[in-house]
Structures are given as structure tokens and as C-alpha cells.
Amino acid sequence: MTSDSGDGVLVVGGGVVGLTTAVVLAERGHRVRLWTRDPVERTTSAVAGALWWPYRIEPRARARAWALRSLDVYEELAGRPGVTGVRMVDGVLGETGLDEVAGWATSRLPGLRAATPGEYAGAGLWARLPLIDMPTYLPWLRERLTAAGGTVECRTVASLDEADAPVVVNCTGLGARTLVPDETVRPVRGQLVVVANPGIRTWLVTTDASGALAYFFPQPGGLVLGGTAEDDAWDPEPDPAVAEAIVRRCAALRPEIAGARVLGHRVGLRPARPTVRLERLRLPDGRVLVHHYGHGGAGVTVAWGCAEEAAGLV
Template identity: 65%
Template sequence: MDTAPGDEVVVVGGGVAGLTTAVVLAESGRRVRVWARETAERTTSAVAGGLWWPYRIEPGPLAGAWALESLGVYRELAARPAETGVRLVEGVHQGIRPAELGSWAARVPGLRAVAGGLAARLPVIDMPVHLAWLRRRLVRAGGTVEVREVTDLTAVPAAVVVNCAGLGARSLVPDPAVRPVRGQLVVVENPGVTDWFTRVDHSSAASTYFIPQPGRLLLGGTAEEDDWSLEPDPDTAAAIVTRCAAVRPEIAGARVLAHRVGLRPAREAVRLERQPLPDGRALVHNYGHGGAGVTVAWGCARETAALAFPAA
């Protein structure tokens, strides 16, 4: 294996966790390369709904802290929505009570109880636009992105290897604790919906949500554990439209633009830790973010950078 300079980092994984971590490291002066099995627009991150909220992620207290740190960044990025893909949008989480949330909720600006749930003006991230922006920001900071598959983390020639492989960590680490939670979306022409809406029943694989994005409306969704299928199911899609139209009837007649499926990288707890390698190099893990990868991206990225270079 070639020797790598002491500040050189290879980030494995090109989704939102990998690109955000690479940006933080590159802007701190490190030499950063991202090695990704596929381009960002083909990752799970690209098909995510993009609403900021710590959903299906553990442990709760740490996730809340990472989410709040990321919220601060997204609120700043929302000043340039066309460039960054981030906007602040009003909406309602139906069926959620403040008492059900952790202490982090008290620090979310404008989060308030309303009839039947909680309302807030939260970041909504247009993921294809945001991922492209992250990549441009990384390149400006001197980083590079390569489509390159990794089969052995310890063989990557870098002083520090950062594992942001998401669901890929199941075979790459290997870590059998990482499991897919399948999410299916229907993309429709927006019939005039300006607010987001969610209603989640944690006892069911089905949920109801719609999220307005520029030029389209995302309808969801599902949370099907241990389901690896990336093929959209027509019956599931029809049921999603029906559930959303029960909340906003105008959705029923909206023209369908696309069907999307993503596999959330679920784990009983996010793995964010430094692992010393036998040759003295470091491997830092940052994966297992479940349904909240974009929500915790900046908080996890900054903690990953601190673990990668603890003396910095």
C-alpha cells in the first residue's frame, strides 16, 4: 500500500453524509477524495423527501444534538434556495405531541402545538440540487469525487479513511446490524400545495406525507423493514396517493411524474466512532442514519472531522 500524507482523507460514500463530511474536512485544510460506488444522483440521498426532522434514527439524544447543529446550517443555506436547494417551508406533523419528543424540540425555532399535532417552518431540501451544490463546494475546497468501488476499507491508501457507505456498510465493514427500511414515493405535478404534511403510524409500514419541492410534489410513503426491492409497487403507489388525497383532495387528480424507491440505512444506533488500524492509520465510521441522513448531516460531519483529527 502506498504511504499517504498525514492530512490525506478518503471518504467512502457519495451520499449526503459522505459529501457533507468531505466538505467539512476539505474546508479545514485536509486533502480529501470521495470514493463512491455510484454518482450522487443515484444514491439513496437523491430520492429522499428532504424534510428536516430526526425520523427513524437512534440514539435520540445524540440524534437531536446532531439535528440541531444541522438545522442551524440549513437555516443559513435557505437564504440561497436556488443555489443550495434549501428552503424554509411551513407544515404540520399530525399526531405528534411535544411530550413525545426529546429536549432538542424545545430548541427548534417556531415549533408549536396546533390542533392534532405540531407545526413549524422547517428546512425542506431539494436533494438533487443540494447534492450537486455540496459537490461543487467540495471541489472549490480542493476535494475530488471519483466513481470507485471499495471492497476493503483497510486497503484504501489514505492516512484517514472515513466510512460513509450507508447501507453498503452491511457488507463492507461488514456490519449485519445495518438493515434496509424501504421507502416508496410518488412524484406528482403540484396542484397548488405549499405546505408539507406528515402523519406517521409507527405500528404500520404505511405513512402519509407530502412535501412540496420546486416543480413537483413528493407523496409518501412507506417504511418496510428488511425489504431490499428497488422496484416501485403499483398497488403501494396507488395507496400512497389515496392517503395523501384524503388530506388534500386536489392531490387525487395530480399527474404522476415519477415513482421512486430508496432504502434507508437503519441501525439500532448510528455508528460514529474512530477505529485505529493495525498500521497506525485511522478508520472513522459515520453510518446508520436511518431516515434522517440529511437531518443530521452537518452535526455528524463535524463530529467525524473531530474524530478523524483529534489533535487538530
């Protein structure tokens, strides 16, 4: 399909995957509209931590390739952190060895090294990775889309049949479960606590002895503490007991967190799928439908690489 003025592409879904895909398409010359159920500031993506690292996403090889392409973009955007919300920040990937990331990560991130005992009391990797402040980044992405001529409309879609364009890109995430329908899309519930930062400048991702997640990310709006990964859990409301456990796990890693003032709670439902669905279909009426969903907990991490591949299918 050519990208002349008569070429209309409708992207359905305003999370980070949908927004990024719309930006790539618009900047390649397509006339792009984006429909989003919620304002971008209230999408699942807005809840994300959001550290660049492939997490809960398959197929692994393709996800790593998408992630590395996205890394190129984030490194460039980190040159304007106040505008884009992207910063390069040091931290530790706990319970991870160099052998586990050999090849794909070590060749691209030459600064990767084993964490010292003073940095982490266990086996871990010290890394400098993109850390994205989503309340800044998502509105910036929306502005980049409109600057490229795209439009954004808040609209709830009950069926993809409502999509009135010759090319439709389905980036509805968890919504694809009913819209496609695709019952292989399942929620993985994540709960976070935001506290006033007691002076922590590095991030940490690890698991405790029971296998529970524990992580903290220093963001401009506070220290983001996590977290959970509950399969097939649909509750969008924060659980006070879960919040207390999150703070307790993080305080075991950095004691100063224990007394930090709580600023807020977040819950997001990650759109998990056995594998990302990135597929071009020709509909009976001749229109093109590109499915682009199922990114699990790695939507931010793979967004640019995956969006470019999706745009190539248009």
C-alpha cells in the same frame, strides 16, 4: 493527525453523510478524496423527501444534538434557495403534541405550536422547518467540496482494504453491511411518488388509522408523496400497488392530489442500525479508520452535526 499538505483523507461513500463529511474535512484544511459507487445524483440520498426532522435514528439524544447543529446550517443555506435547494417551509407534524418535543425542539423552534382544526383535522404541530430539494442540494454540496480542493471519483469498493490513505472515513451506509462487515445494518425501504403539484404550498407528515405513513412535500420538481418504511426489504423497483396506496392516502388528506398527474416514482433503502456507528479505530498498519454510518431515515437531518463530530475524530 495534522492537516498539512501531506495529510490525505479518503471518504468512502457519496451520499449526503459522506459528502457533508468530506466538505467539513476539506474546509478544515485536509486534502480530501471521496469515492462514491454512484454519482451523487443517483445515491440513496437523492431519493429523500427531504424534511429536516429526526426520523428512525438512535441514539436519540445525540441525534437531536446533531440535528440542531444541522438546523443552524440549513437555516443559513435557506437564504439562497435557488442555489442550495434549501427552503424554510411551513407544515404540520401530525399525531405529535408539544409535550413530545418539549425541551429539545421547543427551545430551538419557538414558532412551534399546536395546529388549528383548519390546518389539520387532528392533534398536530405546526412548524417551519428546512425542506431540502435533493436534486439541487447534492450537486451543490459536491461543488462546495471541489471548491475546497476535494476530489470526487466514481469507484466501486469491494473491500475497505482498497482504501489507500492514512485516514479513511467509512460513510458507506447500507454498504457497510458487507464492507465492514456489519450485519446490524439493515435496509428500511422507502417508496415515493412525485406528482404535478396542484397548488399545495405546505408539507404534512402523518399516519393513517392503520399506522401507514402519509406525507407530502412541495418541491420545485413536483409534489413528493410518501411513503413506506419496510424493514429488511431490498427491492429497488417501485411497486405499482404501493404507489396507488400512497396516492390514495395522501388524497384522503388533500383531495386535489387524487387527480394530479404522476411525474415519477422513487425507491430508496434507508441504512438503519440500532445506533449510528461513529467510531475511530487504529488499524494494525497504523492507519486511522473512522466509521460513520447507520443514520437510518435521518441522514439529511443530522448530516452537518454528525459530520463535524466525525471530522473531529480524524
